[in-house]
Amino acid sequence: MSDPAPLAVALQGVTMTYRTNGHAVHALAGIDLTLRQGEFVCLAGPSGSGKSTLLHLIGSLDQPTSGTIRVGEQEISGLSRQESALFRRRATGFVFQTFNLIPVLSGFENVEYVLLLQGVETSERRQRVMAMLAAVGLAELADRRVTELSGGQQQRVAVARALVGNPPLVLADEPTGNLDSTNGESIIRLLRRLNEERGTTVLYSSHDPRIIAWADRVLSLQDGRITEDRQQTGHP
Amino acid sequence: MMTTNSPGHPPSLSLLAVHLRIALRNIVRHQRRSLLTIAAVAVSVFCLIVFQALLAGLHQKMVESALGLDTGVVQLHGADFSRNRTRLAPLPNPEIIAPAFKAAGLTRFAPRLKAPALILAGRHSSSVQLSGIEPEQEAQVTLVRQKMVQGNYQLGPGQILVSQGLADALGLKTGDSMTLMVQSLFGQAKTGKFTVAGLFATGLDSFDQSHVYLSLATAQTLLEAEGAITEVAASCPPAEADELATRLRRQLPAGRFQVQVWQELAPDLAQLMELNNATFRMLIFILFAIVAMGIANTMTTVIFERFREFGTLTALGATPKNIVSLVLTESLLLGLFAALAGTLAGIAATAYCARYGIDLAHFTSANQYFVAGSVLKAVVTPHDLILANGITLATAVAAGLYPAWKAAQLNPVKALAHV
Numbered sequence: 001m002s003d004p005a006p007l008a009v010a011l012q013g014v015t016m017t018y019r020t021n022g023h024a025v026h027a028l029a030g031i032d033l034t035l036r037q038g039e040f041v042c043l044a045g046p047s048g049s050g051k052s053t054l055l056h057l058i059g060s061l062d063q064p065t066s067g068t069i070r071v072g073e074q075e076i077s078g079l080s081r082q083e084s085a086l087f088r089r090r091a092t093g094f095v096f097q098t099f100n101l102i103p104v105l106s107g108f109e110n111v112e113y114v115l116l117l118q119g120v121e122t123s124e125r126r127q128r129v130m131a132m133l134a135a136v137g138l139a140e141l142a143d144r145r146v147t148e149l150s151g152g153q154q155q156r157v158a159v160a161r162a163l164v165g166n167p168p169l170v171l172a173d174e175p176t177g178n179l180d181s182t183n184g185e186s187i188i189r190l191l192r193r194l195n196e197e198r199g200t201t202v203l204y205s206s207h208d209p210r211i212i213a214w215a216d217r218v219l220s221l222q223d224g225r226i227t228e229d230r231q232q233t234g235h236p
Numbered sequence: 237m238m239t240t241n242s243p244g245h246p247p248s249l250s251l252l253a254v255h256l257r258i259a260l261r262n263i264v265r266h267q268r269r270s271l272l273t274i275a276a277v278a279v280s281v282f283c284l285i286v287f288q289a290l291l292a293g294l295h296q297k298m299v300e301s302a303l304g305l306d307t308g309v310v311q312l313h314g315a316d317f318s319r320n321r322t323r324l325a326p327l328p329n330p331e332i333i334a335p336a337f338k339a340a341g342l343t344r345f346a347p348r349l350k351a352p353a354l355i356l357a358g359r360h361s362s363s364v365q366l367s368g369i370e371p372e373q374e375a376q377v378t379l380v381r382q383k384m385v386q387g388n389y390q391l392g393p394g395q396i397l398v399s400q401g402l403a404d405a406l407g408l409k410t411g412d413s414m415t416l417m418v419q420s421l422f423g424q425a426k427t428g429k430f431t432v433a434g435l436f437a438t439g440l441d442s443f444d445q446s447h448v449y450l451s452l453a454t455a456q457t458l459l460e461a462e463g464a465i466t467e468v469a470a471s472c473p474p475a476e477a478d479e480l481a482t483r484l485r486r487q488l489p490a491g492r493f494q495v496q497v498w499q500e501l502a503p504d505l506a507q508l509m510e511l512n513n514a515t516f517r518m519l520i521f522i523l524f525a526i527v528a529m530g531i532a533n534t535m536t537t538v539i540f541e542r543f544r545e546f547g548t549l550t551a552l553g554a555t556p557k558n559i560v561s562l563v564l565t566e567s568l569l570l571g572l573f574a575a576l577a578g579t580l581a582g583i584a585a586t587a588y589c590a591r592y593g594i595d596l597a598h599f600t601s602a603n604q605y606f607v608a609g610s611v612l613k614a615v616v617t618p619h620d621l622i623l624a625n626g627i628t629l630a631t632a633v634a635a636g637l638y639p640a641w642k643a644a645q646l647n648p649v650k651a652l653a654h655v
Contacts, residue, residue, distance in 0.1 A: 061551055061648045082555050089553025096652065100548040104261035109254065116251045117553045125250075161552070 007070070008169055008201040009035040009058055014067030014077075016053050016224070027053040029224040031067070035203060037168065040195045042215035043205040049221040051205035052173050058203065059092050059171045060084040072168060089117050093162030095172035095191075095204075099154040101146040107133060107157040108142040114165045132164040133157075136190055152183030159187065163194055170195075172204035176211050185236075188214045192235065210236075252561065259566035262538070263573075273534040274574045277628065280527045281578025282585065284520055284624045289586040289614035290594075291516055295509050296615055298605040299474050299498070302505045304379040305443055306367075308469030309477045309498045310342060310484065315491060317467075324351055324421050326464035328492050333468055336487035342480055344376040345470035349455045355398075355448065356427075357406040357414040364402070364448045366418060368455020368465075377471040380436050380449065386410050387434025391451040395433035399444030408432050416448075420460040428458045439606075474498055505605075524631045531635035535567050539643045546643050547651025556644035563640035564633055571632020575625045582616075582624070589614035 016028040028050045035041055043051045056062040057069055060076045061084075069077045071091055079087060088094075093114075101110045108129055115125045133139045136156040146154055155175065162170050172191065176184030188204075188211050195202045206212055214235045220228035263270040303309055314327050327333060330347075337345045349368035354361055371390050375381040381389045385400050387410040396416070398408065408414055412432050420426045430450070438444055456462055472480050477497040485495050499506040539546070546559055554562075593611035600606060 056649050059551065061652070082557075085550065085553050085555040085558075088551060094548075094551045096548070096551075098544075100544060100551075100652065102258060102545060102548070104258055104265055105254075109257070113254060113549075114552055116248065116254055117558070119248055122250065165553075 005036040010070040045221035050224040093167040093170040097174035097177040132160040255565045277574030278578035285582030289616040292615040310470040312468040340483035342470040346373040346377040347465040354417040360406040368452040383436045396430035397449040400435045400437040401444040528635040535639035543654035550648040559644040560640040567636025575628040586614040586616040
């Protein structure tokens, strides 16, 4: 039997409590979780179950109330703003439900921005962006403003942007939530393919059974707790 | 192989170029708001340039007028000269003075012999300041020749120049005779009879009533001061006065002369100009405080509208400095467009004012600052244009700092959730 893949993400006793109108809201209530490199994992659960909060914490967009979070070799709970930004730049790629592209830039420029932050040289930058846009099937539309693209095309640009920096971890928060079923399936198929081709660990959230079905592993969240952690095989 | 800068490196030029592109496209995207902001700032730049040019023109006119009446820009006296003393105090070594002025680079200078005098004309009399002048040299320093209204400026032996106002008061006209009474160099009362060769009118009554001119040689004879002069006045650009005065001092024996520049000779003029400048600076400060608030307001709206965009950039790995750079670039760009528009409009307006001027005759009474003419002409210099643009761009950046800081401090989760 082969050795298990190295740990990509490890959470221990992670809690997240918000204060709203003087009331404490426990968004996450003691999460212990490990993800291994190359896994394609879905966070499943209803709205308000804590899926987005968990993704934000793993992506260092927010800090936990308590507990520790390790991504790769780096402990990320307690990082400063600057350190968090540099961590995200290097180690994560985000895909959002609402695409969140920069509307005044073209598809090419949106994807390129990540490599600019990383300080990649011009010629390599161009080659990698075009390769990534080709991988998501948008090479022909690279120079078009993203506002002129369809929702499905915009999310493909967002996927390309998340992956172009070669991050070891991609976090996708309801990546198909704003798409029709055809485009939604197309996007999850794309993420799955890139996960298999590149070995990138992907953690995405969804409450759509057809999208959940694509994961190797499903973590069910309910009221800020992982209620089920199951492996599944034979994705579509 | 992937090539990257190490984390924490300053933003690359390429990143700045993209920020510039984002800023430019956002300005174009929100055309109406951008145009309003740019127009407001451009009007301020326009005002700054035009006001500054008019102020420079006003100061130039004031200096030209006030110093062109009699004072000159640089004056030379004997070491023991005092304006309050009525006794004649001739300059020592008059033969070395002209070469010294020339060597110092002061080519327009006029020797004078000045003394208090009493005019007697029939039953009228008036105390005046008598100036013995070399008419051609005097014309290079003062405006009297330009202000002749009748007769001849070129003074011959036995001829005198008086003002139109004084002539009227004494009942004199060109060709009439009158008597001058003076105290000679040796303290004796002396009189001389002179013919009115010409009349001048500067428009400044107090000056006109108290100044008369003889040729230098005539005055020296009358005052029994052969070859003597009491002062030399020189003309040069006022800005060069200090440097030329210093050079002149080096050309003259130490301790025997005093060289004064216009700020010492006409301190009220220098103080008035300082006051003007201070008032102008205050006005500009208020104007640009309003400009800053306008830009800050626009940029705050920009930040509010683009919460999610900044949250996204943060999620991608943009550091607070990157966000600040992006916001400041947009703020700076607004300032740049405004500066360009305001400068072009300002140059056009000042070019018009420089050519045709604004006649202040209807707005001011006759005073020493408008003797050279009442038409105010704008004077614009590259320095003033650079300063106006520098102030505008600095204001734009300063106004963008707070919104930029706010954007950099946004909680990315809240920013991403912003609708």
